[in-house]
Amino acid sequence: MRHAKHTASSSSLAGPRVSRRAVLRGGAAAVAGAATGPFVFTPARAQGFNWKRFQGKELYLILSKHPWVEVLEKNITEFESLSGMKIKWETLPEIQARQKLVVEMTSASGGVDGFFTSLHVEKKRFWKAGWYEPLNKYLRDATLTPADWDWDDIAGGAKSIITQKDGSISALPAFVDAVILFYRKDLYAQKGLKPPKTHSEWEAQAKQFHGPPALYGAVYRGLKNANATMFSNTQFAFGADFLTKDGKAALDTKESIAALDWYAGVLRKYGPPGVINFNWYECSASFMQGQAATYFDGINFANQFEDPAKSKIAGKVGYTVMPAGPSGAFSSLYGTGMAVSSQSRNKEAAYLLAQWATNKQNAARELLAGVGVARNSPWTDPEVKAKPKMPADWYQAYQDSLKIGRLGLPEIVGVTEYRDIIGVAIQKAIEGAPSAQVLAEAQKEFQDMLNKTEG
C-alpha cells in the first residue's frame, strides 16, 4: 500500500474509502486468513431481525472513560426502549476498567456481558486469553445484524484493527483515533508562520514561540506508558519501528535514537515544567489554558478545545496532519471497539447492543459531537455537514491522517509492558540521559519480555 515498509506488527492502514477487496489485499499481513471472516457474508434482508428478541434480559457492561463512551451513554436509554432490555453499566478510567475486567475474567464470573475495549492495548492479550467472543458468526447472522448495519461501511483501517490474525473478529469497531497536530492559529498568524511541514521546522517554531512562563513552544505526553502512544509517531517519522521484520525488538536502532533525541529534546527544551508527568489531560489542560503553542495527540481529545466553558482558546486552534520526519509523515492510529465477553451468559443479547452502539446512526451522533468514528458514511451525513461541531480543518486533518495511518503500538501480547519499558526510557531521556543508553536498556528488557510472552 502506501508505505513500502511495514511489518506484521505495524501494518500500514487503508484510508477510510478503501474497498472491501483492497482491505483483503492490503491488510493481508495482519488479517491473514480473514477470508473466512465475515467478508464473505452477503447482507440478507432484515428477515427475522427483531430488536425485541431479548426483551426482559439484563446486561452488564464495563466501559472506560472516553469522549466516545460519553456520547454512547447518553443514548443507552434509547436502546433500552428499543430492545426492551435493561442495561447496567459502569464507566471507569481506562486503567481501572481494565483492572476490573481482569478480575471478572480471571474469576470466570460470567458477570460481564460486554465491554469497551482498547484494541491497541488489549487485542492480542485478551484474544490469547480467550476473553473476546469471536463475532464472525454473529455478523453473518441476519437475525442479529440488520442489513443497514453494513459491514462495507466500516473504514478499512478499523476492519484490520478488530480482526485477529486467525481471522476472528474480536469487537465491533467504535472509533479510530488518529494522531494529529494542534496549533494556535492566532499565534501563528501574529508571527506570519504556517503550520510546520517537517519536524525540524516544528522544532524551530517551538523555539520561536517559547517564552516561559506565559507560553511554551510545545506540549505532549511525558508520562510513562501514556507517552508510548505519541512517541510511536516520532519513531515512524524518523524511520524507526518497534520490531524487526522477524519480530525481534528494534528499539536500539539509530533511527530510534534520533527519534528519541527529538521527542525528549523538544520536550525538555520547550515543554512546560513537570511535563514528564503529563498524560493527555494535563497536556490538553495546559493547551486549553493557552500555555502551549503546539500540541499533538489523538484527534478525539480535541472536542473540548472548542468548548468555551472549558477552553480559553476556543476558535483559536488549528488542526493539521503530523509534520514529516526524514522518513515521511505518519499518523499513529488507535482503535477501540465494543466486545462481547466469551463468558457472558447472554452473548447474543450483548451482541445486539454492540451492533446497535456501532451502527450508522450512532456513528453520526459521535461525529456530530466531535468524536472520530470507524465508519465512512457519517462523513457524508447531511446533519454532520449542516452543523459541524468541529472546524473544517479538524475534519480534513482526520481524513488526511487516516490515509497516512499506522498502528501506533506493536500487536503483541505484552503491550502494557512495552509501553512501560519504552515509557521509562522516554522519561529518562527527558531528564537528560543519553538516548542511546536508555534505548539499549529498553531494548534488552523488551526482548526479554518478547521471549517470554510471544513464544
Added chain:
Amino acid sequence: MVSRGRRRTWARTAGFYGLAALFMLPTVFVFYWMITLSVKPQVEATAFPPSFFRFSVTTAGYREVFTKYPFLLYTWNSLVVALGCTALGLAVGLPAAYSIARWRQRRLALTILVARIIPGISYLIPWYIFFRHLRLVDTHAALILTHLIVGLPIIIWVMIGFFEDVPPDLEDAALIDGCSYLGVFWRVALPLVRPGVVATGILSFVFSWNNFLFSVILAGRQTRTLPIAVFNMISYEEINWGTLAAAATMITLPVLVLALIVQRHIVTGLTFGAVKQ
C-alpha cells in the same frame, strides 16, 4: 535583676510558641489549603502566585461534586460500610480481646495480626472469586467483611491492653458470686473499658471509611465508596482543582469532625494502646 529575668522568661515563652507554631504549621496548612482551594473559583485556584487570604468564594466546586456525581450515594455507602464494619468488629472483637487478655492466648493474638500483615493486594482476586460464589459482589456485606481485616486487628490488639488492666479481683469476686464468664465480661469488664471501646470503634470506623484498595475491586456501581469515587474523579476532572479539592474536603471532613469530637479517645487507638488516656 527582676526585670531582666522576666524579660528572659518572656523571650523563652515567645521562642517556645514560635517553635511550636513552626512545627504545627505544616499540619494546619495542608488542611487550610485543601479547604480554601475547594471554595476558590477555578481561575484563582490555579493562579500563580497563589492567594492565601484574599480570594473570592464560590460553591461551584461543591455544586459540581453533588450534581455531576451521585456523591450522596457514595457517602451513604461509605457510612453503611464503615458503621457495619465497626459494629461487627466490636461484636466479635471485644469477646476475643477479653479472652486473649484473660487466658493469655498469645498465639491467638498473633494469628489475628497475620490478617493485617498480609499485603492487601494479594487478597483482591481470591476475594473476588470467593464473593462471586456467594453472590456478594457489589453488596455492602462484602465490603463490610473485607474492611474487617483492617478494623478487627486494631480492635483486638488495643482492647487486649485495656482488658489486661481490669483488676482480676473484681472479676474473681463476680465469679465467686456465681456470675458466668459472659456475665463477668458483660457486666464487670466491659463497663470498665468503655473508653477503649469508644477509641477502637472510632478507629475502626475511620480506617474503613478511608480504605481504598479493597473497594476498588469489590464495590460496584451501587456500592462504590467515597475514596474510589474521588480517585476516579482525578482523571475525569483533569486539573479542575476547585472540584477536586471540594471532593477531597467532602471525604475528609466527616472523619476530621469525628476525630475532633472524640479526640481524647482516638489517641489511644491510633497509638495502638501505647498511650492510654
Added chain:
Amino acid sequence: MNGPAETTSGARAVVPAVGRARAPRRLGNWGHRNARWLFPAPAVLLVAAIIVYPIVYTVWMSLQDWFASSLTLPKFIGLANYRKILVGDPRFREAVVRTLYFTGLVIAGETVLGVAMALLFNREFWGRGLLRTLAILPMVATPVAIGLVFVMMYHPTLGVANYLVTLIGLAPFKWTYSSGTALYALAVVDIWQWTPLIMLIALAGLASLPQEPYEAARIDGATSLQAFWHITLPLLRPAIVVAVLFRAIDAIKTFDIIFIMTQGGPANSTETINILLFNQAFSYFNMGYASSMAVALFAVVMGASLILIKLRRTAAW
C-alpha cells in the same frame, strides 16, 4: 453475643447489671467450662473465613505460571517464580531496595521530628489540648484526599509548594515531577501524616519517666544534654521502638499515596514492591509471578512483625 447466657441467681452484681438472660443451666455449665474457646470463636471463624482462601490461593498460584487466560490453565512450575524473584529480576530487586529506603527515610524522619516535638511539648503550656487535636488530624485524614491535595500543591508551575520554597529563597523543586526527587516528595507526605503519632507516643513515654535518675544526675553535675542522652533516650526507647515497628510495617506496605500521586513514576523512581506487585497482577497479568511477590512481601513484613511481638513482650508497656 456469643455463648449461652446464664442466670446469676440472686447474685450481687458488682457493676450495674445489664439484661439478665435466662438459659438452661446445663448448657450454661458447658459454656462456662469452654468460655476460653467460645469467646474468641466468632472472631477467629470470621477472620479465617475471609483470609484462609486468599492465603491458600496465593500460595498455590505462586507456584504456577499463569497469564489470567481463560483458555490455558495455570501451569505448575514449582519454585521458579521464587528463583526469579531472588536472582532474575532487577526491577524487583530495585523495588525492594527502594521500599526499604523509603521505609528507612520516613521512619528516620518521623522518629527524629516526633521525638524532638515531644521534648518540646513535654511541659504545661496554654494550648496543649489544641496541640493534641491538631496532631491527630493528619493521621485520620483519608489518604486518597491527602494525596490529591499534595498533587495539587506539588504542581511545578501552579503549586503552592514551589511558591513557598521560593519565598524562603530556595530554587523551585520538581517534587513528584522528577525521578530524582519523587521518592522524597512522597516521603514528605508520609512524614507529614505520621510524625504526630511518634510524638504522641513519645510524649506519653516522657510523662511516665521516673524522676530519681534525673536528680541523681543533677547531683553528679551532668548537663541537660547528657541527661537526655543517657537517661531520657534509654528510658523512652521501648515505647519508641514499638511505635517505629508499627510504622515500619505500614510504611513497607504503603500503597494509596504512591498509587494516587505517582503510580510508580517518573521512570520507575517510586515503584515500591507493592506498586510493582499491583502492576504485575493487573497490568501485565502475571498472576503467578505477582503471587510469589505477595508471598515475599508477606515474609518481609512478617519478619518485622515478629521482631515487634518479641519487643512488645520484653518492653512491657
